[in-house]
Amino acid sequence: MSFYGTSVSEAFDEKGRFDMKRVIALAMVAAVMAAACGAAAPSGGGAPATAVKLTSGKLVMGVINDQSGVYADLSGKNAVEAVKMAVEDFKAKYGDNALGGPIEVITADHQNKPDVASSKAQEFYERNNASVIFDVPTSSAALAIAKVAGDQKRLYINITAATTDLTGASCNKYTFHYAYDTYMLAAGTGKWVTENLGKQWYIIYPNYAFGQDMEKSFRSAVTKFGGNVIQSDGSPFPNQTGDFSQLLLKAGQLKPQVLGAMQAGGDLVNVVKQYNEFKLKDQGIKLAIGLLFDTDITAIGQDNMAGVVYTTPWVWSMDDQAKSFADKFLKRTGIRPTFAHAANYSAAWQYMEAIRRAGTDDADAVVKQLEGYKFNDFFIRNGQIRAEDHWVMHDALLAQVKPSSEAKEKFDYSKVLGTIPAETASRPLADANCKK
Amino acid sequence: MRRRDLAFLALGIVVALALPRVLYSALALRILLWALFAVSVDLLLGYGGMLSFGHAAFWGGGGYAAALLAKTFELPFPLAALGGIACAMLLAAPIGYLAIRRRGIYLAMVTLAFAQMLFYVANEWRGLTGGENGVQGVPKILPGLSVGRTADFYYAALPLVLVGLFVAYRIVHSPFGHVLVSIRDNEARAQALGYPTQRYKLIAFVLSGGIAGLAGSLYAIGNSFASLDLLHWTTSGSAVLMTVLGGMGTLWGGAVGAAIVLLLEDSLSSVTEAPGVVTGAILIAIVLGFRRGLLPEAGRAIEWVALRRRGG
Structure with a gap:
C-alpha cells in the first residue's frame, strides 16, 4: 500500500483478479482524499496509522508474573501498570486508533508455578486471543511459556527471567529476551571488579538453577579478565535459617580480595547484613553482588549497601530521558521503577512500534520487523535485536550504591560508574547454541 | 443403587467430554488429571485409611519418567505413560513397604519424608532432570494423529x-x-480373620501410586515439561485437600474437589492480588460447612429433597 492509501495494485483482489467494484471504490476514495487535502486536515482517516490491520480487530497484550510472592515487588503488579502506561502513551503519540483498534492489557498471577504459567499462557493465546505475553519471572515458568509461544506461534517477550536458555537450548522463533541475563551481569561486574578491586575471588551462591548459572558465568568472566576464583560454595536454597555465618567466616579465613555474593532477594539481604556484622570490609574483603534490584536496596537499607558495585541494564536516575519516565511512574505507582518495570514499558512500546511498521499484528510479520531492528529508547541504548537468537543486545551499566548522605531523594540509590558496550554485555552468538 | 451409578457415570463422561469446550483446554486438562490424582489419594485415604502426604513422589516420579522417555526416545505418549506408571509403582513399593509399618500421622510423615528426598534428588541430579528448570520441551506424540x-x-x-x-x-x-475397608475400620479384627493385612495395605499403596503415576505422566506430557513443582510437598497437600473437600471414601469426590480448587486458583489469579488467601478462606468455609465433603453432602441433599417430595 502506498503512503496515500491508494495504489493501482489495489484494484486487484487477493487472488490477483481485476475487480471493477474496487476500482470504483478506489476512485471514490481518491476523490474524497483529494478534496480533503485541498480543504481542511483529514479527520483521522487517511493517516498512515490506519494502514495497520489487526487480525482480530483489537490488540490484546498479556502480562504474566508473580503478583503475590517473592518477585512481586521487583516486577509484579507495577509491571502491569508499566505496560498500561506504554499503551496510553502510545495512543497519546499516535492517536487512539494508532493500531486500527482497541488495545487491551490482561494479566495473571502465575504464583511462580510453571504449570499455572503454562496454562495461563494457553488461555491468553487461545481464549483471549493475546498476540504477545510479557515479563514472566522464574526461569522454569519462562521456559514453559516459551514452549507454548513456539507451539502457538505467538510472541513471548521475556523480561524478568535471567536464564540464558531462552536464547540458547530452548530458543524459538517467537521468543525474545529483553533487558538482562546472567551473562550480562557477570560480564559487567566480573570484569570491572577483577580489574579494579581485586583478582582473588571467593564466590558464594544459592544452590539452585539461578545461583549455579551465576556462579558459572562469573567464574568464566573473572578468569577471562585475569582474576582467579579461589573457591566457590553453595548455600542451601531456600535458606530458612537466614544464617550465612559459616560461609562468611570461611571468607574471613580465605582472605580473598573480593567476596562475590550471587544470592538474590531475601537471601541477599541476610548476606549483606552479616557481611557488615563480621566487618569483612575492614579486613579488606570487598563485596561484589550478582543481581541487585532497587527493591533489594530498599529492603537492606541504602547505607548498608553503600559502595557496592553491580551491573544493571538501567538506573532510573541515569539521565533525563530515564528520569522523565521515572517521574511519570512515581506519580502513578508511588515508587521509582526498577529496571524490570522500565523494561516492561519499553518492550511493550517496541512491540507496538513493530506492529505499526508491519501493518499487522500477525506474529510472523512482527517477528520479521523485530529481527535485526536497531533502536534507542529511554531504557534501551544502542539496541539491536539479534536475529539469530532473539537476544536484545544493548548497553548495560556499571552502577554503585551511594550513601544516603549523597542521595537527592528517598529512591536515589545508585550512581552510574560506566557503560558496558552492548557487544561486551551480550553472550557471543557462538556460545548461544540456538537452533530455531 | 446401580441405576444411580450409571447415571453418575453418564454425567461424568458428558462433563469430561464437554470440559474443554466450556473452559479453555489447558485448564480442562489440568482438572482432568488432578481429578485422577485425587482419586488415587482417595483410594488410599478413603478406603485404606492411609493418609499419604507424599503422593507427589508418584505423581512427579511418573511425570519425570514419562517426560524423559517421551523426550529421549520420542515414544508415543501412551507408552511413555506406561513407563511413568512403572516408575511410580517401583517407587511406591519400597516407600509403601516402610510407610505402612506406621499409622495415622506417622505414616503421613514417613511418606512426606520420602517425597522430600525425591524432590532434592531431582533438584540435584541436574544432568537428568534439568534441576530447577525441569525437563523442558517434551513432545506429544501419537502415531497417525496430531495431538500437539x-x-x-x-x-x-x-x-x-x-x-x-x-x-x-x-x-x-x-x-x-x-478387605481394605475392613482393615481401615478395624485392622486387628481383619488380622484375626486371617487376612495378611500388611500385604493388602502394600498392594493398595502400590496400586494407588501407579494411578498417581499415570496422572502425573499425562500431566507432564500434556504440559510439555516436568518441573520440580511436580514433586513439591504442596502438590501432595493439594491432592489431599481436593480429596477431603470433595469427600473422602467416595472415590469421585476428589474429582469434584480438584475441579473446585483449580477453578478457584485459575479465576482468582487474574482478579486478586492474593489468590492464596482468598482460595484458603473459601476452602475453610466449605470444609466447615460441609463436614463430610461436597459429594456426600450433595447426595444427602438430593435424598432429602426426594424424601420431602414423596412425603408431601
Whole structure:
C-alpha cells in the first residue's frame, strides 16, 4: 500500500483478479482524499496509522508474573501498570486508533508455578486471543511459556527471567529476551571488579538453577579478565535459617580480595547484613553482588549497601530521558521503577512500534520487523535485536550504591560508574547454541 | 443403587467430554488429571485409611519418567505413560513397604519424608532432570494423529484417564476393596480373620501410586515439561485437600474437589492480588460447612429433597 492509501495494485483482489467494484471504490476514495487535502486536515482517516490491520480487530497484550510472592515487588503488579502506561502513551503519540483498534492489557498471577504459567499462557493465546505475553519471572515458568509461544506461534517477550536458555537450548522463533541475563551481569561486574578491586575471588551462591548459572558465568568472566576464583560454595536454597555465618567466616579465613555474593532477594539481604556484622570490609574483603534490584536496596537499607558495585541494564536516575519516565511512574505507582518495570514499558512500546511498521499484528510479520531492528529508547541504548537468537543486545551499566548522605531523594540509590558496550554485555552468538 | 451409578457415570463422561469446550483446554486438562490424582489419594485415604502426604513422589516420579522417555526416545505418549506408571509403582513399593509399618500421622510423615528426598534428588541430579528448570520441551506424540494442541491431547488422553478411573472403581468394588475397608475400620479384627493385612495395605499403596503415576505422566506430557513443582510437598497437600473437600471414601469426590480448587486458583489469579488467601478462606468455609465433603453432602441433599417430595 502506498503512503496515500491508494495504489493501482489495489484494484486487484487477493487472488490477483481485476475487480471493477474496487476500482470504483478506489476512485471514490481518491476523490474524497483529494478534496480533503485541498480543504481542511483529514479527520483521522487517511493517516498512515490506519494502514495497520489487526487480525482480530483489537490488540490484546498479556502480562504474566508473580503478583503475590517473592518477585512481586521487583516486577509484579507495577509491571502491569508499566505496560498500561506504554499503551496510553502510545495512543497519546499516535492517536487512539494508532493500531486500527482497541488495545487491551490482561494479566495473571502465575504464583511462580510453571504449570499455572503454562496454562495461563494457553488461555491468553487461545481464549483471549493475546498476540504477545510479557515479563514472566522464574526461569522454569519462562521456559514453559516459551514452549507454548513456539507451539502457538505467538510472541513471548521475556523480561524478568535471567536464564540464558531462552536464547540458547530452548530458543524459538517467537521468543525474545529483553533487558538482562546472567551473562550480562557477570560480564559487567566480573570484569570491572577483577580489574579494579581485586583478582582473588571467593564466590558464594544459592544452590539452585539461578545461583549455579551465576556462579558459572562469573567464574568464566573473572578468569577471562585475569582474576582467579579461589573457591566457590553453595548455600542451601531456600535458606530458612537466614544464617550465612559459616560461609562468611570461611571468607574471613580465605582472605580473598573480593567476596562475590550471587544470592538474590531475601537471601541477599541476610548476606549483606552479616557481611557488615563480621566487618569483612575492614579486613579488606570487598563485596561484589550478582543481581541487585532497587527493591533489594530498599529492603537492606541504602547505607548498608553503600559502595557496592553491580551491573544493571538501567538506573532510573541515569539521565533525563530515564528520569522523565521515572517521574511519570512515581506519580502513578508511588515508587521509582526498577529496571524490570522500565523494561516492561519499553518492550511493550517496541512491540507496538513493530506492529505499526508491519501493518499487522500477525506474529510472523512482527517477528520479521523485530529481527535485526536497531533502536534507542529511554531504557534501551544502542539496541539491536539479534536475529539469530532473539537476544536484545544493548548497553548495560556499571552502577554503585551511594550513601544516603549523597542521595537527592528517598529512591536515589545508585550512581552510574560506566557503560558496558552492548557487544561486551551480550553472550557471543557462538556460545548461544540456538537452533530455531 | 446401580441405576444411580450409571447415571453418575453418564454425567461424568458428558462433563469430561464437554470440559474443554466450556473452559479453555489447558485448564480442562489440568482438572482432568488432578481429578485422577485425587482419586488415587482417595483410594488410599478413603478406603485404606492411609493418609499419604507424599503422593507427589508418584505423581512427579511418573511425570519425570514419562517426560524423559517421551523426550529421549520420542515414544508415543501412551507408552511413555506406561513407563511413568512403572516408575511410580517401583517407587511406591519400597516407600509403601516402610510407610505402612506406621499409622495415622506417622505414616503421613514417613511418606512426606520420602517425597522430600525425591524432590532434592531431582533438584540435584541436574544432568537428568534439568534441576530447577525441569525437563523442558517434551513432545506429544501419537502415531497417525496430531495431538500437539492441548485440546487434541485432552481427548487423546481421556481414554487413558477413564481406564485409570475404572481401575480405581474396580479395586474399590472388588473383594480386595472390601478387605481394605475392613482393615481401615478395624485392622486387628481383619488380622484375626486371617487376612495378611500388611500385604493388602502394600498392594493398595502400590496400586494407588501407579494411578498417581499415570496422572502425573499425562500431566507432564500434556504440559510439555516436568518441573520440580511436580514433586513439591504442596502438590501432595493439594491432592489431599481436593480429596477431603470433595469427600473422602467416595472415590469421585476428589474429582469434584480438584475441579473446585483449580477453578478457584485459575479465576482468582487474574482478579486478586492474593489468590492464596482468598482460595484458603473459601476452602475453610466449605470444609466447615460441609463436614463430610461436597459429594456426600450433595447426595444427602438430593435424598432429602426426594424424601420431602414423596412425603408431601
